[in-house]
Amino acid sequence: MAAREKTLVGLVIAAKMQKTVTVLIEYHKKDRRVEKVIRRSKKLLVHDEEGRAKVGDVVKIVETRPLSRRKRHRLLEIIKSSSGTGENYAADAIVSQSSG
Secondary structure, rough: OOOOOOEEEEEEEEEEOOOOOEEEEEEEEOOOOOEEEEEEEEEEEEEEOOOOOOOEEEEEEEEEOOOOOOEEEEEEEEEEEOOOOOOOOOOHHOOOOOOO
């Protein structure tokens, strides 16, 4: 793995496509004017070659070359598997961006 590749941790919110899952990445950003920490989120399309990830799973993803128009990440590992169908996942299950 190259040094410039970013590793992120997020929650799978959709797995309806073949070999692709939608992952929600949540991060915190400080607003300079208001001096308040704001919670931001981003939805990324992630390549899942084996189709292992399900809705509600917490996954680790890594940047890669462009695989399609919107896919620039691939699934590295499933950190925490969801129990059940995963349709009613809790907002507190979302994990912030990893530091390394």
